[in-house]
Amino acid sequence: MTHIAKPKFSHPNLPKNGLGLTRRNYEGVVSTLCAGCGHDSVSAAIIEACYELEIPAHKIAKISGIGCSSKTTNYFLNRAHGFNSVHGRMPSVATGANLANGELTYLGVSGDGDTASIGLGQFSHAVRRRLNMVYIVENNGTYGLTKGQFSATNDKRSKNRKGVENQFDSIDLCSLAIELGAGFVARSFSGDKAQLVPLIKAGMSYHGFALIDVISPCVTFNNHTSSTKSYDYLRAHNQVMDRLDIVASRPEISADYEPGTAIDVTLHDGSQINLHKLSSEYDPTDADTALSNLNRYKRQGTVVTGVLYLDPDEVDLHDVMNSSKQPLNSLGQSELCPGADALEALNAQYR
Amino acid sequence: MKPTDIGDPAYFHKVVDCQWACPAHTPVPEYIRLIALGRYTDAFMINWESNVFPGILGRTCDRPCEPACRRTRVEQKPVAICRLKRVAADNRGDISDRLPVIPKKKNGKRIALIGGGPASLTVARDLLPLGYECVLFEKDRQAGGLMRTNIPSFRLPVAVLDDEVERVLDMGVAPRFGEEVTSLKAVLDEGFDAVFIGTGAPRGKDLDIVGRAEASKNIHLGIDFLTSVAFKHTESIGKRVVVIGGGNTAMDCCRTAIRLGGEDVRVTVRSPRSDMKASDWEIEDAEREGIPILDNHSPKEFLVENGELKAVVFERMRAEYDETGRRSLIPSGEPPVVVECDDVLMAIGQNNAFPWIERDIGLEFDESGMPIVDSQTFQSTLPTVFFGGDAAWGPENIIWAVAHGHQAAISIDLHCKGEALTERPSPLTNLVSQKMGIHEWSYDNDVSNDHRFAVPHADQLESLKSLTVEVELGYDQQLAYDEAMRCLNCDIQTVFKGSLCIECDACMDICPVDCINFTENGEETQLRAQLRVPAENLDQDLYVSENLTTGRVMVKDEDVCLHCGLCAERCPTSAWDMQKFTFWDGTVMKGPERVGAD
Numbered sequence: 001m002t003h004i005a006k007p008k009f010s011h012p013n014l015p016k017n018g019l020g021l022t023r024r025n026y027e028g029v030v031s032t033l034c035a036g037c038g039h040d041s042v043s044a045a046i047i048e049a050c051y052e053l054e055i056p057a058h059k060i061a062k063i064s065g066i067g068c069s070s071k072t073t074n075y076f077l078n079r080a081h082g083f084n085s086v087h088g089r090m091p092s093v094a095t096g097a098n099l100a101n102g103e104l105t106y107l108g109v110s111g112d113g114d115t116a117s118i119g120l121g122q123f124s125h126a127v128r129r130r131l132n133m134v135y136i137v138e139n140n141g142t143y144g145l146t147k148g149q150f151s152a153t154n155d156k157r158s159k160n161r162k163g164v165e166n167q168f169d170s171i172d173l174c175s176l177a178i179e180l181g182a183g184f185v186a187r188s189f190s191g192d193k194a195q196l197v198p199l200i201k202a203g204m205s206y207h208g209f210a211l212i213d214v215i216s217p218c219v220t221f222n223n224h225t226s227s228t229k230s231y232d233y234l235r236a237h238n239q240v241m242d243r244l245d246i247v248a249s250r251p252e253i254s255a256d257y258e259p260g261t262a263i264d265v266t267l268h269d270g271s272q273i274n275l276h277k278l279s280s281e282y283d284p285t286d287a288d289t290a291l292s293n294l295n296r297y298k299r300q301g302t303v304v305t306g307v308l309y310l311d312p313d314e315v316d317l318h319d320v321m322n323s324s325k326q327p328l329n330s331l332g333q334s335e336l337c338p339g340a341d342a343l344e345a346l347n348a349q350y351r
Numbered sequence: 352m353k354p355t356d357i358g359d360p361a362y363f364h365k366v367v368d369c370q371w372a373c374p375a376h377t378p379v380p381e382y383i384r385l386i387a388l389g390r391y392t393d394a395f396m397i398n399w400e401s402n403v404f405p406g407i408l409g410r411t412c413d414r415p416c417e418p419a420c421r422r423t424r425v426e427q428k429p430v431a432i433c434r435l436k437r438v439a440a441d442n443r444g445d446i447s448d449r450l451p452v453i454p455k456k457k458n459g460k461r462i463a464l465i466g467g468g469p470a471s472l473t474v475a476r477d478l479l480p481l482g483y484e485c486v487l488f489e490k491d492r493q494a495g496g497l498m499r500t501n502i503p504s505f506r507l508p509v510a511v512l513d514d515e516v517e518r519v520l521d522m523g524v525a526p527r528f529g530e531e532v533t534s535l536k537a538v539l540d541e542g543f544d545a546v547f548i549g550t551g552a553p554r555g556k557d558l559d560i561v562g563r564a565e566a567s568k569n570i571h572l573g574i575d576f577l578t579s580v581a582f583k584h585t586e587s588i589g590k591r592v593v594v595i596g597g598g599n600t601a602m603d604c605c606r607t608a609i610r611l612g613g614e615d616v617r618v619t620v621r622s623p624r625s626d627m628k629a630s631d632w633e634i635e636d637a638e639r640e641g642i643p644i645l646d647n648h649s650p651k652e653f654l655v656e657n658g659e660l661k662a663v664v665f666e667r668m669r670a671e672y673d674e675t676g677r678r679s680l681i682p683s684g685e686p687p688v689v690v691e692c693d694d695v696l697m698a699i700g701q702n703n704a705f706p707w708i709e710r711d712i713g714l715e716f717d718e719s720g721m722p723i724v725d726s727q728t729f730q731s732t733l734p735t736v737f738f739g740g741d742a743a744w745g746p747e748n749i750i751w752a753v754a755h756g757h758q759a760a761i762s763i764d765l766h767c768k769g770e771a772l773t774e775r776p777s778p779l780t781n782l783v784s785q786k787m788g789i790h791e792w793s794y795d796n797d798v799s800n801d802h803r804f805a806v807p808h809a810d811q812l813e814s815l816k817s818l819t820v821e822v823e824l825g826y827d828q829q830l831a832y833d834e835a836m837r838c839l840n841c842d843i844q845t846v847f848k849g850s851l852c853i854e855c856d857a858c859m860d861i862c863p864v865d866c867i868n869f870t871e872n873g874e875e876t877q878l879r880a881q882l883r884v885p886a887e888n889l890d891q892d893l894y895v896s897e898n899l900t901t902g903r904v905m906v907k908d909e910d911v912c913l914h915c916g917l918c919a920e921r922c923p924t925s926a927w928d929m930q931k932f933t934f935w936d937g938t939v940m941k942g943p944e945r946v947g948a949d
Contacts, residue, residue, distance in 0.1 A: 002920045003790055007798035007863045007913050009425045011884045014865060024863075036855040036923025044860035191854060219855065219923045231853045235901060 006030050023051040028078040032071070038190035038216030038231075039069055039138045043076045045193050046107070046136075049200035050077060061097055061104045065090040065119060068145055069111030069138035069216075080107075088119025091126035094133055095317075101327035102318050105204055106133035113143050116152040116171045123173075127180040127209050132316035134203035134210040137173055138190075140218035141229040148221030155301075159226035174308055175294050177211040178287050183314030184210035185290070186307045189234045190217065195305060201246045202307070205271045208314030215303060228301070239297055241282060241306035245274040265312045275307055284310050352875050354897045354904075357846065360780045363932040365892060366909050367842045369432055372419035374754035376936045377401040379416055379432055380842040384794060386435055387835035389828070394439035396449055400940070402753050403473050403519070404498075406511045409437025410823070411502055413599075413630060413748040421839050424888070425864065425911050428803040430837045431826075438831040440511070451480035451940070453523050458482035460767045463543040464524075465532050468496020469749050470549030470740030472519045473756025474763065477939050479522040481764060487524045488538070490531035491582075494520060497551055497741075498749060500578040501600065503607050504819045535708045535736070545735050545763045548722075549752065552741040556700040558595070562653030566660035566695070570653065573604045573698030580607055580818065589693025591615040593663050595650055596698035597627035602637045604696040609640060610818045617690065619648040619663075621680055623670050636822065639808075640815060648688060649680070653695070662691040701746045721745070728772040729759040737762055757938060764939045776937030785843055785929045786919075792929055794843050796916040799836040806830075840914045844932045847905055849896040851926035854903070858918035858927055859883075866908045867918060869899070882908060 006027070014022045026047040031040050050060065057079035064070035066087035073082055081104065085093040090108050098106055115123050115137050126135065141154035150158075150166045153173065158166050177185045184206045188196040196214065203210035215234055217223045223230040228237075265273040275284065283289050290309040297304045318325060326335075355362060365371050369379040378397055385394035398405035412433050420429030460483050464471035467489030475485040493499060495516050498507065520526065532538060538546060555572030557563070563570065569589065571579075573596065579585040592613040594605045597620030608616045618637065620627055624646040627634060638644065648665040655661060667685040672678050703721060708714060714733040715723045722731050724738045731738055739755030741747060762772050785793040807824045814820040826834060859867045865883045872878070878893060879886040886893060886908040896905040919927040 002861075002917060004797040004915070004917075006861065006917065007915050008800055009798065009863060009911075009913060011864045011866070011911055012425065013884050013887065015884070030861075031921075034923065035921045036853065036857045038855065040860055040921070041856045044856065191856065193856065217855070219853075223853075231855060232900075 002030050004030075017051055018054045019056060021051065023047055025079075026051050026057060026077055028073075028075040031075045033068060034144075034218075034220045036219040037068070038140060038214075038218070039072050040075070041190040041193065042136065042138050042196070042214050042216055043072050045190075045196040045200055047076045048193070048197045049204065052197070053201050053204060055105060055204070059104055060107055061094075062107045062109065063090050063094045063097065064109045065111075065114035067111040067114045068140075068218075069109055070114055072138070073109050088114050088117070088122055090114065090119065091122040091131070091135075095126060095129065095131055098131055098133065098317065099323060101329065102132065102323075102325055103327050106131070107204065108133055108135040110135065110137055112137060112139045112141060112151040112153040112173075116173060120152075120171070124176070124180055127177050127182045127211070130181065130183065130209050130314065130316050130320065132208055132318065134200065134206070134212065136200070136203075137211070137213045138216040139173070139213055139229070140216050140222055141170075141227070142218050142222040144218045144221055148218075154222075155228045158228045159224075161221060161224050163226070172294065172298065173211065173213050175291055177209075178291055178294075178309045182211050182309070183208040183311035184307070185309040186211070187213045187215070187303070187305045189215050189238055189303070189305055191231055191234060192238070192305070195240065195243070198244045198246050199307070202244055202273050205246060205273075206314070208311070208316045234303060237302050239302045239304045241293075241304050241308065242284065243276045244307055245276075246271060265310060273310075275310070284308060285312065287311075352872060352878055352893065352895045355892070355894045357782075357894075360778050360934065362892065363782070363844050364778075364780075364934045366844060366912075367932065367934070368419040368421050369416035369430075370842070370934060372415045374415065374751045375402045375757065376934065377416075378842065378934065380838055380840050381933070382439060383430070383432070383435055383835045383838040384840070386438055387795070387832055391439050391442035392444045392446060392449075395443035396446060398436055398439060399446075401936075402750060403476050403756075404469060404515045404749065404753065405436050406440035406515050407498055407507060408749060409433060409435075409440050410507050410511070411498070412436070412750050415750070421841055421911070422837060425839075425913065426802070431803055431806070431834050434806050434823075434826055435831060435835060438826050438828075441825055442828065450518075450522070453479055454482045456482065457484055460484065460544040461486065461542070462763060463488065463538050463541070463546045465535075465538065465546065465548045466496060466550035466740075466742065467491070467494030467528070468549055468551055468740055468752060469498060470742070470752040470756045470759070471496075471547060472516065473753045474547050474549070474739070474760045475524050476519045476522065477757060477760035478763065479524070481939060483767075485524050486543070487520075487526050487528075488530055488532050489526070489528045492529045494526070494528065496549075497574075500581050501574050501603065503577065503580070503603050505606070505610065505814060505817070505822050506603070508819070508821050533707050535714070536712050539712070539735070543735070544767050545737060547737045547739060547759055547763065548742050549738075549740040549756070550705075550742045552701040552703045552746045554702045554704040555697065556702060558650060558697060558699060560650060560652055562655045562660075565655040565658065566653045569660040569693060570695045570697060573600045573696050574701060576696055577603055577607060580611070585611070587611050588613050591692040592617070592694045592696060593690055593692040594618045594696045594698060595663075596620065596700070597622060597629055597644075597646075598698060598700070599629045599633050600701075601696075601698035602629050602633040604698050605637055605642045606640055607818065608694075608696065609642065609815060613694075616642050618642060618644045619650070619665060619690070620644065620646050621649045621668055622678075623647055626670065626678065640811065645688075645690075647683070649682075651687065654689070660692065660695065662689050663695060664689050701741075703742060703745060725772075727758075727775070728762045729755060730762055730766070730772060734766065757936065760939050761937065776939070778937050779933070779935040781933040782844070782846070782930045783933075785931050790920045792843075792916055794840050794929075794931075795836065796840070796843075796914070796929070798839065798913050798915050799833075801833060801837055803837065804830050804834045842932050842934075843914050843916070843929050845894075845907065845912060845914070845916075845918060846928050846930045847894065847896055847907070848926050848928070849899050849905060851924045852896075852899055852905065853924055853926075854899055854901055855923060857921040857923065861917045861921045863915065863917065864911045864913055866910065866912050868906045868908075869903050870906055871902075872898070872904045878906060879908075882906060884908070886910060
């Protein structure tokens with residue numbers, strides 16, 4: 001672990017976003033993870049995404065569980081709201097926070113253990129309730145904090161450092177999320193920021209539940225030659241399905257793409273996603289083809305990345321429940337206590 | 352771009368901005384670290400080997416290193432390199448056992464050194480340990496040259512000067528002081544194996560305007576005035592003094608004048624204040640002593656009544672710059688300014704003068720009256736005669752004279768051995784990892800956020816009364832430590848080994864100044880533009896790796912790298928390492944004569 005604080009000096013020509021902030025203003029403390037951990041790249045991608053989206057940090061709530069991945073919320077956005085919760089219970093805390101204040105952007109950071117093992121139940125319900133959040137899984141297929149046991153996302157027949165084979169089937173979080181009704185499901189690789197940063201931006205702008213499963217190599221326990229979650233394996237077996245531009249309110253110069261391969265999706269906040277498919281036989285807005293696509297590549301040992309499934313018309317938990325769009329902490333006396341007549345009317349509904 | 356050749360000594364040398372900018376290439380970060388450790392004697396010896404006069408230069412150097420300091424590009428003010436050098440000199444212990452041993456048996460070669468300034472003394476210092484006999488001709492009774500005559504004692508105490516000059520003389524210089532050389536031919540006829548001319552630029556420029564001749568009693572050339580004060584021939588001056596000129600000599604003149612009793616001392620300069628030749632800190636020192644500077648004032652006439660100087664008349668000027676940035680000074684049309692005064696000090700530049708060199712002995716001069724001197728070997732067209740210091744190409748400063756002296760010593764040694772002068776000794780370089788543990792380095796990589804610390808000054812009421820009270824007190828050890836910690840250790844290089852890199856981005860993500868990139872290769876201009884922060888400082892190189900696994904390259908912009916080592920700390924495969932780059936200029940000193948290096 002690095003013992004010194006990151007020097008406060010920054011490049012004098014470091015660009016500023018519309019808020020007058022540089023990307024360094026979105027940093028947290030220096031990471032205590034192993035040198036070269038994929039999770040640090042994901043933190044850097046989150047910093048870049050928030051900087052580019054020009055979101056002030058205090059409009060973001062970062063919530064995590066337990067694990068190497070869940071520690072990382074301390075390494076970015078040190079001006080944001082944060083809750084480092086109980087193991088596997090990040091979705092409950094995010095749900096409560098979201099219901100109390102729907103105006104914040106909810107950024108959940110979890111790992112394969114926190115999500116696919118102890119937190120699988122919580123994860124499933126956050127998905128099916130369409131919680132408006134971006135849920136990032138930093139997926140390295142191993143339990144790094146407890147010295148490298150196989151996790152539930154580790155591929156069957158993948159080996160550990162000592163050469164022992166994993167005998168169990170892996171849980172594919174993306175397939176699961178599509179099954180359970182998530183509206184935005186993507187997979188990426190920590191070593192490909194060109195893909196990851198726009199995905200995070202799109203996920204944060206998306207209205208509804210957005211899952212980004214980021215394969216993030218564990219340099220200490222799962223980056224060896226027989227691993228299917230190593231830097232080298234990912235570089236050799238990464239099937240990129242599409243590239244994505246996210247257009248906020250600013251005008252964008254768009255490149256020319258083959259006709260018929262681009263899908264434009266306008267999000268609730270007015271920003272637009274341009275999805276450029278790299279394969280013509282695949283439609284990410286159709287859940288069935290998305291699932292069969294995932295299964296097909298998985299059988300080949302190929303990791304598909306990009307936006308795997310996208311429902312442009314997602315509704316979120318607040319929409320379903322018709323709950324207060326206004327943050328509860330800003331409700332006034334008259335709204336909180338509408339008087340005896342209102343109570344009478346309410347009670348009358350149940351008689 | 353092609354992969355950077357870090358085997359080329361110039362590549363990493365250039366990254367050490369201060370050392371690269373120093374004419375003598377003093378290993379600055381190395382001695383600053385030693386000062387932080389309290390190893391003042393070691394720090395002094397590194398300086399002494401490289402620049403011969405640490406105590407003198409620590410007070411008076413023109414410090415080309417400081418504007419070059421990386422700190423100016425990431426913070427604001429450079430590390431006070433010059434004043435830290437003084438700390439090493441002020442706090443050093445006994446060094447007598449560290450000086451080179453002078454061989455009892457001489458090598459039979461006799462060298463004449465003409466002029467007792469820093470250039471000649473450097474030649475003597477370098478050649479005496481090799482067994483040369485060095486005869487030093489100096490017209491004054493003491494050696495030191497302009498360091499003695501033109502730098503006032505309130506900036507450079509005589510004791511410091513004597514100590515460092517005598518250290519060289521004590522190595523066995525044969526003095527011929529008080530003997531002004533009036534004929535080079537006569538010196539050559541004494542049969543020296545080589546002659547080094549380090550006679551400086553001793554003639555102050557004059558101004559031929561109305562009233563100059565009539566008022567000559569009260570108009571003094573700046574450097575002559577300073578010499579006269581140094582030798583105590585001048586001990587007073589009129590109450591109202593006008594100094595004409597905007598260089599460092601003008602600053603020394605005005606500050607000397609108020610110490611001699613001048614009450615209304617003003618500096619006048621033709622150009623705008625921002626174009627003045629004097630170093631910023633010397634202007635600040637003069638202004639701190641309450642001396643006004645009238646800029647855009649061009650002297651037109653000396654007003655004389657009854658043979659007495661009454662005033663100087665100035666025309667007001669205005670600077671105009673053409674599109675290439677070339678300046679022209681044109682009269683502004685404002686009414687002339689009359690400044691009443693008793694004395695005028697003229698410090699508008701210096702010229703070389705070689706009336707004592709015969710023009711028929713094979714030593715050629717150019718049209719402007721300067722000797723023709725080879726810029727690498729310092730040899731004149733007469734093979735036994737070498738030039739250095741201000742005598743070679745006109746006025747510079749002490750550190751350049753020292754650098755010239757080292758090069759001339761190399762040439763004289765080669766000449767005396769009958770070897771080709773172009774076969775210069777190569778620099779001594781080394782590159783060693785500083786890794787002590789997973790995240791431990793042999794240097795302090797925690798970057799200090801402190802701003803430059805001011806050097807304490809003596810009480811002004813006291814110092815303005817005396818020519819000898821040193822104005823600057825120098826840093827104490829605590830201040831020196833704090834200032835030393837501001838050094839970014841630019842000699843601790845970021846060395847990248849592409850074959851080990853797994854492209855995890857960790858170094859790029861942690862770099863506080865965004866200087867590390869993984870990108871497609873391209874032509875330099877294109878590459879500079881496509882970096883995370885475009886590399887717009889073309890003086891600073893790009894460090895480009897070989898092709899990595901993904902076909903990309905690592906490109907590091909050296910411009911604002913803090914040398915904090917975080918890239919190496921966050922690298923899982925040690926593709927990055929922090930390695931100390933040592934660079935010593937090629938020198939005649941070898942093996943046991945080398946004293947500074949660890």
